[in-house]
Amino acid sequence: MVKLVLLHKADSIYEDEPDVVYDFPRAYLKAVREAEGDWIVYYEPVKAGARGYFAVAKIQRIIPKPGVEGRYLALIEPGSYLPFDAEVPRLVEGRPLEASLTEPDGSPKKGGAVQLAVRRLPEADFARIVDLGLPQDLERREATRYNPVPDDLAEQNTPFQRPILERLTRRPYRDVAFRRKVREAYDYRCAMSGLQLRNGGGRPEVQAAHIRPVERQGSDAIRNGLALSGTLHWMFDRGLISVAEDCETILVSRNKVPGDVVARLLRPDGKLWKPSDRKNWPSPANLKWHRENVFGQVVTDEPISWG
Template sequence: MKLVLLHRADSIYDDRPDTRYDFPRQYLKAMEEGVGDRVIYYEPVKAGNRGYFAAAKLQDIIRHPTLPDRYMALVEPGSYQSFVQYVARLQNGTPLESALADPYGFPKKGGAQQLAVRRLPEEEFNRIVDLGLPPALETFEEHRYDPPGAAEPVVPFERPVIERLTKRRYRDIAFRRAVRTAYDERCAISGLRLRNGGGRPEVQAAHIRPVAAGGNDSIRNGLALSGTVHWMFDRGLIGVAEDHSILISHNKVPRDVADRLLGPSGRLYLPREACNHPHPDNLKWHREHVFGQVIADEPPPWG
């Protein structure tokens, strides 16, 4: 059973959408029906502008470890996927969820739209995913910066919904697009917004905690980084402190290199929206498992 799960960044619940969803007993039956299937996260209008903003797969449900009558839905590791664009609840004035529409297609007031957990028919799930993770994203991104008339029109390759949610190639492209957009195509560490001769942004999308190490494709597990800074971050030469100040392995990084590559503030340049800031747990994992380990499997790019 597909579900829509409401999430607010200022929620009183112990939520972290990419790993767990905290909910009260009243939603237990619906949540149990959703185990092993996929969910879409939704931010209510009064809480922000994201609308539907991500998808994931539920793995299990456990009792909350400290609070009575509360439960935790555990997200399957690696299944969380940020949408590349937010999806509004209303399309041409009509709710994407039929349960939220009256017989004439107009939005219902109160009632169902206030529910934190809502069942979602398969076709409506697919439509929301189509809007948040476009079927032709791979082709669009490949030719996004081509000058007008540079090549013959390309017939877009459209992956089915399940492939977009599971195939690494599509997920990597979607993650790159979402992270670059969140950081306004600016390197989070140098603060520079560089483009090549064709207008393509030079900034890359780095996983803070790699997917192979239990990370996921949440924007909050990503940093937009220039190529050299990305190399340094992945190899433990750069880290990020809890207060977002930049940590440098000075015994491995020459002072002049650090001065050229790092922004004058010495802190991360963060997305405008706080809901897209890197999650503290991800930065902590990188500090504990990567920073200072200096994984140097090739010569540094500065020679």
């Protein structure tokens, strides 16, 4: 097995969905087959200023693309995709992070390997890129973000140096990474109430909800998340509310949720408040899954008090 860098362009002819599938031509089949069962890093160049490396994922298996001669699909292992907390530039202090893109004097190569959509990635390069995108101390950073640890306690909070792959598969770490990215994408505003509430210490009250739960083949992609207040998160997970086929109209289980509660909790226009960056809008496929598998179908013994 071998690790890879996979080039992704949102406006390309290839129908990628980074947390689900990577679409590629036959020319790269040998290299991608070598990475079957291993981790990859996604990279996206942007003309206005390179987005750079933006996520990791694991290739589960490769299949021919149905109905398209000469194209293949790398299926992403469910639950493996994780966006970087901070996107990583291709160059750091003028030097590429990939050895294959570096001249002997440390300067960046031009053309050739730089243009490849699939590049083999040595373990050391993979570790360096992941460390920059998903820092070891991410959990501590989040825990102390609005309540800094006093200097005399800082030494006690030195993070345990976990191996890269252990960090990528630990649920607590992934939950923190997911929460940070989803709340940031929604500007710390609840997608259904439109409110941007913070407590006295400046801590955002909004939570990050998975549209399709990880344990039911959902991912930690921003597009599988909604920023919601605690109450609306609870209602969403229990199928009392959802989002319509137009991906913006909020659906309410009217026989279970009183009208005055709807008026108090939801935006007056009944529409979803979405991120400013379109690439972070909720996935239509995941919203459809929630409508068909959760909305109006979750049975709970918990008493509902709308007082």
